[in-house]
Every structure is written in structure tokens, then in C-alpha cells.
Amino acid sequence: MKKIVTLLCASLIVLLMFVGPGNSVKAVKPNLVPDLFSCGCDDHSIYPITGSEKNKIVAELLSSNAFQTQKSLLKKEYTFKGVNEVQVAKVEGANIVMVAVPFFKKSGTLEFAMFTNGAFIDMATPPTEEDHNH
Template identity: 35%
Template structure:
């Protein structure tokens, strides 16, 4: 009985903390009319395949892949690659996933075929 009461009480505290927590500071950037960072379109199908084919045949991609493998990270292949276009700036963004040594899923990020760096997936 005590365990049930304790779990209900803890669950209530967690639920309340979700609503009582302060707002998300990122929301301010979403409301900024000069920010065009959210004006993106995800690319699928044949167009996505063409963009990925051009990227993986480039020296920029080969160098980035080699650096990732040299660091001891696990290259996952080209599956689950994400392709988006920023409609305002006309920049094609490609994120290629790999697994870091600590198990974190990371993305190797390319803007118009230029390697920009890596970041945890979902940021």
C-alpha cells in the first residue's frame, strides 16, 4: 500500500513540475520575424537520393567520414540520412547519422556539400 501511495505521490509531483516549470527560452527565437531558421522543407524520394549520391561522391564527405572513423566512432552507413532545404536562404542541409564511442547518435552535418561539423541527433 505504501509503495502505491508513494508512486502516486511522486507521479503527481512530476506531473505538476511539467506545468509549473518556466517556459522554453527557444520560443523567443520562434517569434522573431527576422529569423528564417524554421522555414525548411524535408526532401524525400528521388530528389533526396540525388542529393545524397552527390554528397557521398564528394571529397568533402570522404574526408569527414574518414575523420569520424579515425576518432573511433561507428559509421552507420548512409541509411537514415536527413535532407532538408532552407527555403529562405536556399541552402541544402544534409545530416548523416553515426554512433559516437559513448553510444550517442550523432549527425555529421553538411550545408551545400560543405562539412559544418557534428552534433547530437535531434538538436
């Protein structure tokens, strides 16, 4: 009899785990890298790229000679943060693709190597709140 009660209780617990209401609050991993391409402005000519299209663009850039050369030049002062925080945007109506690759400076500050259509442009710092007040 004890085995039957134990089996029924275990079955009830398992059933409630799948059928019962879950916690609707989910923990979100904080994004330490600000979004460079969405300033909340009314200018919709620049829009972020996500998903598989972003993955293709990032893979092409990271395997390019331009990126490898720039990464080796930055090696003395910067550390490559990785591909998870790379941001990609396109300019609407033009064939311009912008990629922001995060690097940590030895002092600990975050900067982005900016590439346009695969060519290195310059290092940029993330925008601040004052940059968006216009």
C-alpha cells in the first residue's frame, strides 16, 4: 500500500510540474554592450540586422583580411571581446553595411572597431545618454 501511495504522489508531482502554472518572471542576462545603432530617434534610415543574416555578415567580416589585420594592430592596446556582442546595421536604400566589433581597452573601457562594407573605419566609444538628447 505504501508503494502505491508513493507512486501516486510522485505521479501527481510530475503532472503538476508540467501542467501547473509556471513563474512568468524570467531572469534576463544584462547586456553590457549598448546598442550603437538604435538611438530612439525618428531617423529610420539605419536599422539593425539580426538572425542568420547577421551571422553571415559577422562570419564574413571575422574571416576577412581587413579584420585580421586590424585585430593584430589592436592587440597591443585592446582585447577582442568576442562575437556575441557584435552589432550589425544596414542603411535603408543604400548598399551600406556597418559592423561594430567590441574590444576592451587595457584600461578596462569598452570601444568598438567600426567597419563599413568590410573596411575598417575607426575606433568608437559607445553613445551616452547625452548623445541622444536632441
